[in-house]
Amino acid sequence: MASFNMISLNAQQKRALEFVSGGHNLVLLGPAGTGKSFLVNRVVEICSTMGKQCAVTATTGIACSVYPAQLKPMTIHRWSGIGDGRYDSSEMKRIVKNNVRYKDVMDRIFNTDVLIIDECSMFSKRLLETLHEVCSLKNPQLYFGGIQVILVGDFVQLPPVPCATYNEDGSYCFESDIYRAAFPHHIILKDVIRQKDKLMVEAIREISLGEVSIDTISLIKQLTRPLNGERNKTFCN
Template sequence: MDKRLNELNDHNVILTGYPGTGKSYTVAKFIDLCLYKGKKVVATASTGKAAVVLTEALEKLNVHKTCVTIHKFFGILDGRFSDDEMVELMFNDERYEKRKRELLETNVLIIDEVSMISKKTFEQVEHVSRAVKNNDRPFGGMQVVLCGDFYQLPPVPSPHYGDDGSYVFSSDLIDCFHHVDLTTVHRQRDEDLSRAISEVARGQLKEDSTFLLRRLARPLPPGDPPIHLYGNNLDVDIHNARCLMDLEDPLA
């Protein structure tokens, strides 16, 4: 763990890894270390749920720090503002005065579950940070730590606001980040099952893992229709449509 934290020290870092490899724990320990050193840390996440999970990880370490969404901290809302409009709000809208003051004081910015942050939002955060801090270094000189698993949920496109939903790693800004990949799964001790789960996430299921998962198959008990799991939204929509067609018409 000390080695992981040393790799994060004073550098912009993108921390990745399978589920259960300790990403949230590592970030929480890093936040604790930064606070101990007297740094002003802002902990954010891509969604409210992710913010709650990181807050709970901090609570387990007795770190009294609340995580918020990146959109709330910067006042990005749903992405309706351009970069220049965001800077204008920061400097001239009294509703953004507190946000500007907090951003000026921030030394370290954490963005958890970054797979759901789009390139557009990521670059807007950098643009606003540089303008508010009046510093031409990336992110206005803040240390930025990104954390997530890019095999999980992707960004949500917003064509109306010119956001095509590209991943943050497609941004040129990613060149100023060191990449740390956590590979040891702590949540599951069965190495074969952990490997199978990782292969499923990447869509590269090998023969041994296929046999393992087939051996885990069990007949469903009688009763209500079981829940079905699908790998893409199209199959989900087709299944739901069939179920709706099978319902009795209440007006018949």
């Protein structure tokens, strides 16, 4: 295992990094504030010490903005050339292989050892399967062409966006046979690091699951306050 500072990591985070340094695909899940983005940055550090090229991507541009510019984060749609997803997997693979305008995409695929995809709740079954096909240009015998893939996110957050025009039904990536075969390792981060108020942590957890207790309802009511009249008027105009 690569040598790196593990002092500030909890047991779940350390286990996740063991999978990463071992070259395994990984699904890293956890609610807001559990240190997923922090861990992604540690993954990049590990890849660097191991001489591996790591690509940091996400399903949205906003999620990409969380990461330092020097990591050159970009959407998975841009990284893979999939774009708005109008082409099916076989057609997308053919385009990337034969269209000179996709040379940068081919270079990224062939030069990437580890691919991180953040906000994976919005990563659809169709997109996952198309990504697999495109990456197989690197090595058709291996899942994702042999690229180590790390999915990061929380499946109770935003779901994939359906698009009837491009035959995107909005199925989750975990509904794909490729997901079940290629991602045997799952780590769920449970310790909320960002927020220390236990009542607030539990309230956020319950709301995200849609199972709100009386205590959470009481906490929310305690936070109720009248809005300043002038400000409220401004917001309504």
